[in-house]
Amino acid sequence: MTPTRTTRLERGRGALGPALELVHTGRAPTRAVLTAELGVTRATAGAVAAELEALGLITVDSRPGVAAGTQGRPSHRLSIDPDGPVVLAAQVHADGFRAALVGLGGRIVATEPGALTVEADPAQVLTEVVNAGVRLLRETGRRCLGAGLAVPSAVAEPEGTALNPLHLAWPPGAPVRDIFTRCLAGAGVVGPSGDEPVTGHAANDINLVALAEHRHGAGRGARDLLCVATGHRGVGGALVLDGRLHTGSSGLAMEVGHLTVDPGGRPCHCGGRGCLDVETDPLAFLEAAGREPGPETGMLRRALELLRTGYATDPAVRDAAHLLVDRLGLGLAGLVNILNPDRILLGGLHSALLEVDAERLHAVMGERSLWGRGGSVPVLACALEHSSLVGAAELAWQPVLDDPMAALSG
Structure with missing residues (x-):
């Protein structure tokens, strides 16, 4: 990295997360828009975009095609890296679950449903959820950065407990977030460092529908x-x-x-x-x-x-x-x-x-x-297919959106 780029990136380090969120939600399709939205210089926006590209999160097209009838040099186009990392997302419902790998931009890379009777022990279905996710990771060869879970219950914070899973056999107050995290560790799903297990997140499924639709769907x-x-x-x-x-x-x-x-x-x-x-x-x-x-x-x-x-x-x-x-x-x-x-x-x-x-x-x-x-x-x-899954992925992506460099360094 050149001294000039290093200086620009140091000035823009705090803009990495906001910049990634803008690309992630489709609000910054070009470097010119990114520059305006962040309120930084074009050089700083360029350094920020280049660093996000170096982290394997976005791609920067410096020579986009010019539309017929337009004048001037087109701005660099910014896109989610189609081969970039993913998070494991899952939704549990009354007759089973669905697991998926979801990339930035809310794009579902791979998905697998599972039909089974959901027993009173949450670990039963969450073990199956994680096993399905592991199969998807193995088949796609993708790098996993986190995991999110949608459940049909209010989820209390900071405990991560499902207080009222009324249409599941789970007992009230089941510690679903901790169980999910333990299942991930048991299956060997590791985070960015390659040593520590990924962190599991959990929330109510309708909350996650709203979050997904706001970032990527009819609520944008x-x-x-x-x-x-x-x-x-x-x-x-x-x-x-x-x-x-x-x-x-x-x-x-x-x-x-x-x-x-x-x-x-x-x-x-x-x-x-x-x-x-x-x-x-x-x-x-x-x-x-x-x-x-x-x-x-x-x-x-x-x-x-x-x-x-x-x-x-x-x-x-x-x-x-x-x-x-x-x-x-x-x-x-x-x-x-x-x-x-x-x-x-x-x-x-x-x-x-x-x-x-x-x-x-x-x-x-x-x-x-x-x-x-x-x-x-x-x-x-609502516009998205599998919006609860996309919302569960947003839980896992949030630490990356908050500080991409810290999250990817493990």
Whole structure:
């Protein structure tokens, strides 16, 4: 490294993380944009980009093609290195798991599902998760920098315990982060130094959906993003403020599923009645449509299929959809009154309800929110496939984004 480049890099060392995050989230496709976003000189931005390239994280194209009809010399193009390192990401759900290797930019490099009965001991499924990840690492030959796990439960911090895995057999308070880390160590998944095991991270799956969508999907560019989604059962919510996931003082913020939308409604496992969690999930829709719910692990798929095939032709399905839209709109209006988001994302069954009757949803939100402003908040469907996996990867990538040089030196 030349003295001039060393001096520039020393001045820009603090910009390495912000620069990588800009490329990672697609907000700095060129060196010119990077220079403007960082507020540094072109020379310093060039030194920062060169160092990120030397670390194997990005590529710099110094001779990009010139588009027809444009003038001047095009700026260097910045891209994620397609052969760069990855993190191991996994999601556990009621009927098994999915493991993946995820690169920067939220790009899934390889993935493997696993169907099994999730036992009361979290180590059972997490051992299988890590084994699947090890197979993927072996097959791809990629360097692993960390690991993240999405679970269908609130995860308390700083303990990393799954407090209420309601649709899994796990006991309340299971130390999933520590178990995950031990499984990684037992399987020999090492970090950047090549000596120490990678660190395991864990968080609630809907929180991670919101984080992934904000950085790489339908929530990109939002300042205050609210995400509400269904799984096989129940409803979860998450909030991203100023680009950071809002988890509260101990990781338990945004349990929106327990917002009451029908005081005389169904009993909820929280002890209340008529919560969003039991009034707008796949079970509520199937029963309102007069259908037999069947096994829990297939409810979301059956609800989506019924809505797709029956909304236009079956009055019972249409009435059930309208009932859930009204309850969902009431819940979202209350959240708009409290949070004042600039964008709302819906996932699972809720995104399908948005597709069939967005006008009704906006009307209910407008009627029930303060000053009618709720009806004007943009409401979009989540855009990413496997968004919980991408969000789990974001947990593992965060130390690298915070300080790339320190993270990669181990």
